[in-house]
Amino acid sequence: MEQLNLLLEGFSNALTPMNLLWVLLGALLGTAVGVLPGLGSAMAVALLLPITFSLDPTAAFIMFAGVYYGGLFGDSTSGILLNTPGNSSAIASTFEGHRMARSGLAAKALATAAMGAFIGGLLATTVVVFFAPTLVKLATAFGPAEYFALAVFAFLAISSVVSDSIVKGLVALGIGLVLAMVGVDGPSGTIRYTLGLPQLFDGISIVVITVGLLALGEVLHIASRIHRDPEAVKIKPSGRPRLHRHDIKKALPAWLRGTAFGLPFGIIPAGGSEVPTFLAYGTEKRLAKRRGDIEFGQIGSIRGVAAPEAAGNATAGTAMGALLALGLPTSATAAIMIAAFQQYGMQPGPLLFERSGPMVWTLLASLFIGLVILLVMNMQFAVLWAKLLLVPRHYLYAGITVLSVLGVYAISAALLDLWILLGVGLVGFVMRRYEIPLAPVLIAVILGPLAETELRRALTVSEGDAGILVSSGITITLYSILALTLAFTAYKHVRASKKAKEDAELINA
Amino acid sequence: MVSKRILSRSLYGVVVVAVAGLAFTNAAASGGESSARNKLVIMAPASPGGGWDGFAREAQQALKSIGAVNNVQVTNIPGAGGTIGLSQFVQMTGRHDMLMATGGVMIGAIELANSEATMKDVELVARMSDDYAVLVVPAKSDIKTLDEFIAAWKKDPGKTSIAGGSLGSIDHLLTGAVAQEVGIDPSKANYIAYSGGGEALTSMLAGTTVGGMSGYNEVADQIEAGNLRALAISSEERLPGVDVPTFKEQGVDAVMANWRGFVGAPGITEEDKQVFVDMVHEIHESEQWKDALERNNWTDSFMIGKEFEDYVDSEIEVTEQIVKGLGL
Numbered sequence: 001m002e003q004l005n006l007l008l009e010g011f012s013n014a015l016t017p018m019n020l021l022w023v024l025l026g027a028l029l030g031t032a033v034g035v036l037p038g039l040g041s042a043m044a045v046a047l048l049l050p051i052t053f054s055l056d057p058t059a060a061f062i063m064f065a066g067v068y069y070g071g072l073f074g075d076s077t078s079g080i081l082l083n084t085p086g087n088s089s090a091i092a093s094t095f096e097g098h099r100m101a102r103s104g105l106a107a108k109a110l111a112t113a114a115m116g117a118f119i120g121g122l123l124a125t126t127v128v129v130f131f132a133p134t135l136v137k138l139a140t141a142f143g144p145a146e147y148f149a150l151a152v153f154a155f156l157a158i159s160s161v162v163s164d165s166i167v168k169g170l171v172a173l174g175i176g177l178v179l180a181m182v183g184v185d186g187p188s189g190t191i192r193y194t195l196g197l198p199q200l201f202d203g204i205s206i207v208v209i210t211v212g213l214l215a216l217g218e219v220l221h222i223a224s225r226i227h228r229d230p231e232a233v234k235i236k237p238s239g240r241p242r243l244h245r246h247d248i249k250k251a252l253p254a255w256l257r258g259t260a261f262g263l264p265f266g267i268i269p270a271g272g273s274e275v276p277t278f279l280a281y282g283t284e285k286r287l288a289k290r291r292g293d294i295e296f297g298q299i300g301s302i303r304g305v306a307a308p309e310a311a312g313n314a315t316a317g318t319a320m321g322a323l324l325a326l327g328l329p330t331s332a333t334a335a336i337m338i339a340a341f342q343q344y345g346m347q348p349g350p351l352l353f354e355r356s357g358p359m360v361w362t363l364l365a366s367l368f369i370g371l372v373i374l375l376v377m378n379m380q381f382a383v384l385w386a387k388l389l390l391v392p393r394h395y396l397y398a399g400i401t402v403l404s405v406l407g408v409y410a411i412s413a414a415l416l417d418l419w420i421l422l423g424v425g426l427v428g429f430v431m432r433r434y435e436i437p438l439a440p441v442l443i444a445v446i447l448g449p450l451a452e453t454e455l456r457r458a459l460t461v462s463e464g465d466a467g468i469l470v471s472s473g474i475t476i477t478l479y480s481i482l483a484l485t486l487a488f489t490a491y492k493h494v495r496a497s498k499k500a501k502e503d504a505e506l507i508n509a
Numbered sequence: 510m511v512s513k514r515i516l517s518r519s520l521y522g523v524v525v526v527a528v529a530g531l532a533f534t535n536a537a538a539s540g541g542e543s544s545a546r547n548k549l550v551i552m553a554p555a556s557p558g559g560g561w562d563g564f565a566r567e568a569q570q571a572l573k574s575i576g577a578v579n580n581v582q583v584t585n586i587p588g589a590g591g592t593i594g595l596s597q598f599v600q601m602t603g604r605h606d607m608l609m610a611t612g613g614v615m616i617g618a619i620e621l622a623n624s625e626a627t628m629k630d631v632e633l634v635a636r637m638s639d640d641y642a643v644l645v646v647p648a649k650s651d652i653k654t655l656d657e658f659i660a661a662w663k664k665d666p667g668k669t670s671i672a673g674g675s676l677g678s679i680d681h682l683l684t685g686a687v688a689q690e691v692g693i694d695p696s697k698a699n700y701i702a703y704s705g706g707g708e709a710l711t712s713m714l715a716g717t718t719v720g721g722m723s724g725y726n727e728v729a730d731q732i733e734a735g736n737l738r739a740l741a742i743s744s745e746e747r748l749p750g751v752d753v754p755t756f757k758e759q760g761v762d763a764v765m766a767n768w769r770g771f772v773g774a775p776g777i778t779e780e781d782k783q784v785f786v787d788m789v790h791e792i793h794e795s796e797q798w799k800d801a802l803e804r805n806n807w808t809d810s811f812m813i814g815k816e817f818e819d820y821v822d823s824e825i826e827v828t829e830q831i832v833k834g835l836g837l
Contacts, residue, residue, distance in 0.1 A: 143717040184589065186702055189621060189676040189837055198596060201589035201622060326711070336562075349730030413586055414593075457701055461670045461717055 003129055010361030014369055019062045022055070023366070026063035027374050030070020031381075034087065035077050036407050045336045057344040061363045064337060065370035068320070069121055072273075072313050073374045076113045077385055080305070081106055084215030084400055088206045089312045091442050092277035094214065096284075096296065096304025103299040106389055110382035111243045112251055112302050116309030118375040119255045120262055124317020125367045127263060132325040132353070138267055144458035145468050149475040151451035153482055154275050155443070157282055168436045175427065176444025179204055187456045199416045206274075208408055209445055212421045213438055215404045217428020219397045224429070226393060251306040254284055258307035262314025267322045273315040274446045278439075280307035320367065324348050324360060545606045545784050548580045551771075552609040554594025556587035561610040564638070564769045567801040568610075574797040577788060590618025590677055592626065599630040601774040605781035608634065612769040613679055616824055620832045621677035628821055632773035632782055635789040636817050638807035640767040641744040642683045643725045643753060645737040647716045655740045655759045658720060659691050666697040672712045673722035676702050676837065679767040680709075680722035683743055685831040686763045687756065696836030713737060724767060725751070726806045748808065768810060768824075770817070786813055 029048070045067055055063070072089065079085030080097030093113055100109035142150075182193045183203030194200035243251075258280040265276040284307045288296035295301040323334045326349065338348055346356045353360055388396070408421050431438060455469075462468035470476055549572070553565035562585060569581045586594035591614060598609045609631070619627050646652045652661060662669040666688075673680030681702065685695040701718055703709035710728060713721035714736060721728075721737075725748075731737045732753075739753040743765045747755060756763045773785050792798050793811050802809055812820060 140711060140714040140716075143712065143715045184622075184676075186675065186704060191622075198589055198622065198624065199593055201593070202587070347730060350734035350736060351730050413584065414588075457717075460699060460701055463667050463699070 006361045010365030013058055013362040014062055014365045019059055022059045022063040023066045023370050023373050026066025027070045030067035031074035034071040034074020036403055058362050062366040065366040069370050069374055072316050073117045073378050080109045083218045088210045089273040092281040092308035093305050096300050099300030107382045107386040109305050110385055112305045113309045114378035116255050116306045117313040118371055120259045120310035120313035121317045121371045123259045124263055124314040128321030129364055132321050144454045146474045147454035148458055149478040151447050153478045155447050169440050172436050172440035173444045176441035177448045179209055180445045180448040186453055199414055208417050208421050209424055211404045211408055212424030213428040216425030219401050220429035221432045222397055251302050254303035254306035255310045258310030259314040262311035263318050266315040266318030273312045276311040276315050277308040280311035324352055546578055549578045550607045551583050552594055553583055553585050554591035556585055565610045568792055571792045571795045571797040575795045577791045591615040592618045592622055592624040596626040599626040599775055602776040604774040605777050607774050608771045611772050613767050616828050617677035617682055620828050630775050632777055633818050634771040634773050634785045636768050636770035636810055636812040638769050639810040641725050641742050642679050642722055643742045644740045645721050648736055648738055658740055666693055667699050670699040670701055670718040671720045672701045672709045672718040675704055682831050683765045684722050685835040689834050690761050690763050695834040
C-alpha cells in the first residue's frame with residue numbers, strides 16, 4: 001500500500017488548476033496530431049519539447065501525459081469515420097469501426113473507441129504503478145528466439161482469421177512481405193530492392209504504407225464510384241449516438257480482453273502496438289464466429305472496435321512503465337520523452353524510483369489525470385466528429401487526400417515518400433477492386449521483418465544451431481499453444497466438412 | 510439549427526488543425542534569404558528522438574536562450590545513418606542560414622553505404638561533444654575483466670557474440686577496432702546488430718549474447734544498479750566520476766569517440782562560415798550548453814578550424830580501415 005500513498009502524494013502535486021489547463025492543451029494537441037493521417041505523437045512531443053523547457057517539471061509532465069495518450073485516442077477517429085486510420089496502431093480498430101460508421105453508428109463507434117482507450121490506458125497505468133519491477137523481469141526474459149516464436153504465433157493467430165479466401169489472403173500477404181523487404185538488411189548490411197535509391201535504405205515507412213493503402217486507396221475507390229453508385233458512398237447517421245447499458249455490457253468483456261493482449265506488449269521493445277491490436281481483433285472475430293454474431297464483418301460489431309482500442313492504449317501504458325523502469329524507449333515517442341525527463345534531472349532506468357521518487361509519482365498521477373481528461377473530451381467529440389460525415393463527399397475526400405499527403409511529407413520531408421504513397425494508394429485501389437483483403441498486407445509489413453530479423457539473430461548467436469529456437473519455457477509454451485490450436489481447428493474443420501457431406505447425402509437420399 | 514452550428518464548428522476545427530499542420534511543416538522547411546542571425550535552420554539527419562535530434566535541439570535551445578539567433582528551427586531528415594540528410598544538405602549550395610548536425614556515426618554510414626555525398630562536400634564548422642562506448646557483460650557472466658573477455662574471444666570468436674547498435678555505428682566500429690588490436694580477424698567477430706540502443710540493452714540484460722557494446726550513457730544506470738558489468742570504455746583517459754577503466758590503460762589501443770558537431774552547406778563564403786564559427790563559440794560559452802553537456806553526460810570536445818579538419822580526416826581514414834577489416 002506504500003505505492004498508493006506515494007501515488008496520492010503525486011496527485012496532490014499534479015492537481016492544480018494551472019496544471020489542468022496544461023493537460024487540456026496537451027490532450028487537444030495530442031488528439032489533433034493523432035487524427036491527422038501520418039502525424040504521430042512523436043512529432044507532437046518533439047515540437048512541444050522547447051515549450052516545456054520553460055515550464056516547471058510537473059506542468060511539463062502533465063502536458064506530455066496528455067499528448068502521449070492523446071495521440072492514441074485520436075488516431076482511430078479518422079479510421080472509424082473515413083476508413084483512413086491516422087496511424088498504424090489504429091488499423092485494427094478501423095475494420096469494424098468503419099463498418100459501424102457505414103451503418104450509421106459512427107458516434108457510437110467513436111465512443112466505444114474512446115472508452116476502450118481509457119480502460120486500456122487506465123489498467124495499464126495501474127499495473128505500472130504496482131508492478132513496475134516485475135515488468136522489468138518479463139522484458140529481460142525475451143531473447144531473439146522468444147521474439148521469433150512470438151512473431152510466428154501472431155502470424156498464424158491473426159492471418160487465419162482476417163481472410164476468408166486463402167488465395168487472396170496469400171496474395172495480400174505476399175504484397176506486404178515485398179514492401180517490408182525493401183531497405184538495408186539489418187543483420188548483414190545487404191541492400192535489398194532499393195533500386196539504387198539511398199532514400200530507400202531505411203525501408204518504406206509503415207506510416208506511408210498504412211496511409212497509402214487505407215487512406216489514399218479508399219479515396220481512389222470512392223472517387224471511382226462516386227457517380228455510378230451514389231448509395232454506396234453515402235452514410236446516413238441513425239440510431240442513438242450515446243453508449244447505453246446494453247452496449248457497455250456487450251463491449252466490456254472485449255475491452256478487458258483487449259487490455260490483456262496489450263499489457264505485456266508494451267514492455268518488449270519490438271512490435272509496438274500493432275501486434276496486440278491485431279491479436280485482439282482476431283480474437284474478437286473468432287469469438288463472433290463461434291457465437292454466430294452476424295454484426296461482425298457486416299454492419300460492424302462494437303466488440304471489434306472495443307478490443308483493439310483497449311489493446312493499443314494498454315500497450316502505450318505499459319510502454320511508459322518500461323521507459324521509466326528500464327530506460328527502454330520502446331517507441332519514438334518514448335525516446336523523445338527520455339530526453340524530456342533528462343531535462344529535469346530524471347534519468348529513466350533501474351535507479352529512477354530511488355533517485356527521483358516524488359517526480360515519478362507525480363508523472364504517474366499525471367498519466368491518470370490525462371486519461372480522464374481525454375475520456376471526457378473524446379466522449380464529447382464523438383458526436384461532433386460524427387457530424388463530419390455530413391460534409392459532402394467530394395470535399396471530405398479531397399480534404400483527406402491533402403491531409404494524407406501532408407502527414408506523410410511531414411515525417412521526413414522526402415518527395416520520394418509521396419510517390420510511394422501514390423503507388424501504394426493505387427495498389428490499395430486495385431486490391432479493393434478485386435476484393436483482396438487489406439489486413440494481411442499490413443500484418444506482413446509488421447510481422448515479416450520482426451520474424452526474419454529475430455530468426456537470423458537467434459541463429460547467429462547459436463552459430464546455426466536451430467535448437468536455440470525451442471530452448472526456453474516461453475518458446476515451448478508458445479509453440480505448444482500454437483500446435484494445439486492448429487490441431488483443434490483441423491479437427492473441427494474435418495468434422496464440419498464430414499457433417500456437411502452427410503447432410504448433403506441425407507438431402508439427396 | 511443546432512446541428513448546423515456543430516457542423517460549422519467541427520469544420521472550423523478541421524481547418525485549424527490543417528493550418529497548424531501546414532504551419533509546422535512550412536516553418537521547418539522554409540528558409541529564405543534572411544541572414545543566419547535572423548533565422549537559422551538546424552538540420553538533424555535523424556528522426557525525432559534520435560541522437561542528432563536531441564543534439565540539434567539542445568543547440569537550438571542554447572541559441573534561443575542567449576538570443577544569438579532570432580528564430581531557430583530544427584528540421585528532421587532521417588535515414589541511413591544520416592546519409593539521407595547529408596545527400597540533401599550537399600544540394601543546399603550557398604545556403605548561409607543552415608547548419609547540419611553530424612558526427613562519427615555519419616562517417617561510418619558513408620563508408621558502409623558508399624554514399625556519394627561525403628564529409629568533403631560540406632564545410633566543417635565545429636566538433637561540440639563526445640560520447641564513449643563501453644564493453645559490458647551481464648552481471649551473472651563468469652567474465653570479470655577485459656583480459657578474460659579477450660581470452661574467451663580469441664578462443665572462439667563465433668561463440669563470443671557481441672550485441673550492439675546498427676552496422677556502421679560506433680559500437681560496431683569499436684568492436685572491429687578492438688578485434689584488430691588484439692589479433693582477431695574482425696570479419697570473424699560475431700556481432701549482432703540492433704537498430705537501437707534500447708533493443709541492444711534488453712538483449713544484453715536477457716543474456717542473449719556474451720557481451721555488448723553500447724554508448725556509456727545508455728547503460729550507465731544498469732552498470733550502477735549491478736545488472737551489467739563494464740569491462741572497458743573507449744575514451745582516451747578515464748572519465749571524471751566514471752569508475753570504468755579504458756581500453757588503452759588495459760593494453761588495447763582502441764580509442765573511439767561518438768563525437769557530434771556541425772557542418773555548413775557547400776559553397777558558403779568565408780564571412781558566412783565565420784558567422785557560424787562565432788555562433789558555435791557562443792553556444793559553447795553559454796550556460797544553457799554547459800547544462801546540456803552535464804545533463805546528457807557529454808564530454809566537452811570543442812574543436813574548430815584546422816584542428817577539426819585534421820581530426821575528421823584521420824577519423825575517415827581509421828573508419829575506412831576498420832570497415833575494410835570487418836569485411837563489409
